[in-house]
Amino acid sequence: MRVRTPLGNLPWWAIVCGNAVFWPAWTAAAGYLAERVPSQAFESDDALTRLRHFEHDGDWYRDCLLIHAWKDRIPEAGAVFGGFAKRNIQGSDADELIEFVVECRRAEYAHWVMSSGVVLTYLWNPRWAFPVNAAVAAGSNLPCIAVQRYNRARLNRTIARMRARSPGQSQ
Numbered sequence: 001m002r003v004r005t006p007l008g009n010l011p012w013w014a015i016v017c018g019n020a021v022f023w024p025a026w027t028a029a030a031g032y033l034a035e036r037v038p039s040q041a042f043e044s045d046d047a048l049t050r051l052r053h054f055e056h057d058g059d060w061y062r063d064c065l066l067i068h069a070w071k072d073r074i075p076e077a078g079a080v081f082g083g084f085a086k087r088n089i090q091g092s093d094a095d096e097l098i099e100f101v102v103e104c105r106r107a108e109y110a111h112w113v114m115s116s117g118v119v120l121t122y123l124w125n126p127r128w129a130f131p132v133n134a135a136v137a138a139g140s141n142l143p144c145i146a147v148q149r150y151n152r153a154r155l156n157r158t159i160a161r162m163r164a165r166s167p168g169q170s171q
Contacts, residue, residue: 003126010124018124023136026117034110035081042105048112049105051153058153061146071147094162101155108148115141 002009045051054060061067118137122130 005124005126006122007124015125015129019121019129019133022117022121023140026120027114027140030110030113030117031077032081034106034113037106037109039099039102039106042102042109045105049108049149049152051149055149055153057157058150061150061153065146067146067150070143071150074143074147094159097155097159097162101152101159104148104152104155108145108152111141111144111148115145 001012003012003015005015051057115137118130118133121133125133
């Protein structure tokens, strides 16, 4: 059976195989490229990463999404391409926590790029499959984005407390 797509009439198995190959490859490419961006690019929040008012410094994630109950079940892949394994952080000094914040921004950007791949799937999928691919992209990336934003808000509060106790700490 052939299915009408923007690329023409494709066999159904080609569409399934295209999606099965595309999503892992796109995800790996986004993670690989994100790790190659210099850390300086993630040193401060921008329009995408700054916390919004509704997030209440991360409390929204804890109170509404109960993120503290499930966030540790999400796979940690930060070190796959030579990056920073966030689960190994000790959190004993502000500089280490600042590095963690930078890596949270990097991971958030990576997951936004990963989810944006849904636009490309439109090329070889029938129109009705776009929402399916959008659900895959959202379901596999939005929880990770939420964890990064929640962790960053908590880390920023901890860093502020550390700096308040020792005013000579570097910025």
